[in-house]
Amino acid sequence: MGANIGVLCSDDGEKLSLLIEAVQKKIMAAEIKIVVAGRAGAEALTLARQAGFYAVFVPRAAYHANRDGYERRLGAVLREAGAEAVVLAGYEWTVGEVLREAFPGRLANLNEAGSPEEMAALAASVGASPASLAGQAHGS
Numbered sequence: 001m002g003a004n005i006g007v008l009c010s011d012d013g014e015k016l017s018l019l020i021e022a023v024q025k026k027i028m029a030a031e032i033k034i035v036v037a038g039r040a041g042a043e044a045l046t047l048a049r050q051a052g053f054y055a056v057f058v059p060r061a062a063y064h065a066n067r068d069g070y071e072r073r074l075g076a077v078l079r080e081a082g083a084e085a086v087v088l089a090g091y092e093w094t095v096g097e098v099l100r101e102a103f104p105g106r107l108a109n110l111n112e113a114g115s116p117e118e119m120a121a122l123a124a125s126v127g128a129s130p131a132s133l134a135g136q137a138h139g140s
Contacts, residue, residue, distance in 0.1 A: 002029030007085030013044035015090035028120035034081035075102035085126035
């Protein structure tokens with residue numbers, strides 16, 4: 001079994017779509033617990049909800065220049081949903097120290113992935129194993 005992941009995204013959901021495909025096709029052993037966007041109109045939120053995932057808007061603008069405060073809020077929302085690791089799937093902001101400390105060694109940037117298989121390989125760094133490895137570990 002893979003990690004319970006929280007997903008941070010910003011806009012159109014292109015990377016989120018690859019991640020959802022990787023999980024649904026069992027290319028990646030992980031469970032998406034929550035999808036979070038900092039923009040109310042982010043298409044990624046609609047995509048996540050249509051796919052049956054819990055998706056929330058955490059207004060970045062409400063924190064203005066207080067990145068630490070915003071990241072503390074993100075961390076709380078992610079943990080409340082059961083996320084053990086965080087993946088960035090089209091997340092356009094730089095992650096600061098507060099969020100990195102909230103999920104030490106459990107944060108992966110999937111923005112460079114171009115396929116569900118690449119998504120799975122990158123996510124392995126936070127415990128979301130490629131399904132082929134997870135299946136071998138469980139004797140499948």
